[in-house]
Amino acid sequence: MNKLFRSPAVDWPFKFAQKLERARDERLKQFYSQPLPAPDTPLSEVTFLAVDFETTGLNPNKDGIITIGLVPFTLNRIYLRQAKHWTLRPKQKLEEDSVVIHGITHNDIIDAPDLSEVLDEILESLAGHIPVVHYRRIERDFLDNALKVRLGEGIEFPVLDTLEIESQIQNKLAGGLWNKLKGKKPASVRLGQSRRRYHLPDYTPHHALTDAIATAELLQAQIAHHFSPDMPVKDFWL
Template sequence: MLSWLFNLDQKRKKLLEQAPEGPMKNFLGTEFPHRKLPIHDVPLLAMDFETTGLDANKDHLLSVGHVELLHEKLLLGSARHQIIRSNREMADENISIHHITHDQVADGMGLEKVVESILEALSGKVLLAHHAKVEIGFLQQACRRLYGMAPVLPAIDTMQIARKRLERLQQPIQANELRLFNLRSKYGLPPYRAHNALMDAIATGELFLAQLAHGSYSKSPPLKNFLLSP
């Protein structure tokens, strides 16, 4: 694990040498939070994408929501939600699930501006997401299209944290047990409307704070204990 963490920053520095001027270079030019930094002091960005599917190579982004966390608090004043413009046709299924209409997508913000704002918001922070490989995959694919390269992204995955906890307790994982809103219910967190990017980002942030609160830590553990493993 430690060698992977070192490699993450080495990859950032190597990519920085190749990055084009602009948002990608600015993002890679900012150091990641140190792996030994107490999680209490690590700036996090809880983020969620709504997409037309789970394959970043063929599906596309519909919306993004994100909110900052610091000192184990959600900074709701930092919350942002954006529908992403697309010329592609959406299936009726996507409209019914995400409650995003054709007109909203047509009037949304262009992908380049959205990705630029995401990279700016993520700069110097750690990504926090539920099933974070989805957010990482779609963001990296968008960056490849826009900048010809994909950034490395330190991330924390609330689903992986839950899975590891159950594995340590040697408890079987039930069907759908690791879904975001089922996990929130376990911690007594209130239900929110699903499939809204900002609400899911806030829901993920709250879940992570609940996971920390129930961790029975004598002191704030280091970032390295939570980072998404490869």
């Protein structure tokens, strides 16, 4: 498959330089000062960081982050010993609907820290890496809004979105006149269904670290089946 996205790629190193000049919080200045991989770096040479959040809901403007899982990986290896997981106490009330989904209760978070108490460690883990997520509106928008609330300024960073990648793949596979005449529609791009297409095992969903590992494995499979590891990271980051 050729270049994934037709629109011009964001020049993230240049954007980070701009953000560094404008950032007021010292932690964000430190974050933006860490160099990203160059846009032309082959995927095979990048150490990614799979990231997953569990949240109290789906609206970053009124819901909060309750768990964060992350694990570094390359196209050939997942560094499980370097994986990290945090349980956080959100400012927002836990709703029954979300408890049913992620299984995290009030008792689990009563003694948990606020995001601000572990922010240094989280930003240090993210710095210099390209996060890989499954649906970027969760991880990117929730962290941005959480920092706006706590620091008075948000955060921006590149991501590879396995949901967007899989959506592009399935739309292409379902395209063409013959498929349209047959009424073929693109397949589901939810994390579990996407993994099954690559014969990856089922994991219990809605645990931040498990989902981060699942996302890392999915990207490895997507690149192996549909792309080349020699393609530049700029063809994929958003």
